[in-house]
Amino acid sequence: MVALLGLGACAGLDAGQAGIEAGSSASPMGDVPVAPTDGAFAGQWEACEGTTSPEECSRYLLSQHDDRICGTWSYFASGKTYEGRIIARATSSTEARRTHICGRPGSETDTECDDGWQRIDKPLRLCDGKLADLMRADGACFADYQAVPMADDARDALQAQPWVQECLSHDP
Numbered sequence: 001m002v003a004l005l006g007l008g009a010c011a012g013l014d015a016g017q018a019g020i021e022a023g024s025s026a027s028p029m030g031d032v033p034v035a036p037t038d039g040a041f042a043g044q045w046e047a048c049e050g051t052t053s054p055e056e057c058s059r060y061l062l063s064q065h066d067d068r069i070c071g072t073w074s075y076f077a078s079g080k081t082y083e084g085r086i087i088a089r090a091t092s093s094t095e096a097r098r099t100h101i102c103g104r105p106g107s108e109t110d111t112e113c114d115d116g117w118q119r120i121d122k123p124l125r126l127c128d129g130k131l132a133d134l135m136r137a138d139g140a141c142f143a144d145y146q147a148v149p150m151a152d153d154a155r156d157a158l159q160a161q162p163w164v165q166e167c168l169s170h171d172p
Contacts, residue, residue, distance in 0.1 A: 038064065039064030039065070039066070039090060040090070040093045040094065040126055041062050041088070041124060041131070042062055042063055042069075043061075043062060043147050043150060044059065044060070044061050044062075044148050044150040044154070045059065045061075045062070045130075045131040045147055045148070046058065046059050046145060046148050047059075047145045047146070048146075049144060051076070055076065057076075058073075058074065058075040059073065059074045059075075060073050060086070060131065060133075061150065061154065061158050062086075063158060063159065063168060064090065065168040065169075066090075067089050067090040068087075068090075068167065068169075069086075069088040069089065069096055069124070070085075070086070070087055070163075070164050070167035070168055071085070071086055071158065072084065072085055072086065072158065073085075073101075075106075075108075077107070080106075081104075082103065082104045082106040082107075082108065084101060084102050084104060084108065084109055084113060085101065085102050085113055085163065086100070087099055087100035087101070087171075093126070094126040094127070095123070095124075095126075096124040096125070097121060097122070097124070098120055098122040098124055098133070099120065099121065100119060101117070101118050101120050102115070102116065102117050102118060123135055125143070127143040128143065129147065130143035130144065130145055130146055130147070131143060131147070132145070133145070
């Protein structure tokens with residue numbers, strides 16, 4: 001599904017939509033809706049260097065509310081697409097920690113989303129307008145994900161997922 005969303009986003013870019021607004025959902029305080037926001041990490045991020053087609057780009061589609069970041073990830077390796085879900089917590093406007101992940105088992109996770117969440121502690125960082133999910137050995141940023149406009153249908157599909165609405169309002 002993430003691959004299809006990514007393809008739709010590549011094929012139908014809307015230059016006015018670079019970010020994702022979080023959909024309304026219940027807050028931990030009851031029926032108070034979570035207000036939509038665009039945090040620094042929200043949006044569609046792609047790393048396409050070395051790929052031969054848009055389907056092979058690595059992607060994050062992220063929604064953010066306050067310090068909560070929820071979304072999907074995908075990458076292509078060895079002729080296969082790997083995809084899943086991610087939860088992170090922003091610690092500043094440029095730093096976040098990925099805390100939970102699930103998806104097709106591969107280098108990112110060994111837990112299918114139907115089986116729950118795998119706990120992790122890995123960085124997300126914004127460096128010079130790009131997203132990094134890896135750091136160099138010296139701690140320097142290795143930012144290879146570019147912000148790209150997100151198609152309205154891709155943003156709406158992400159926001160409509162119940163797990164994203166729940167994620168933006170409280171921990172899994």
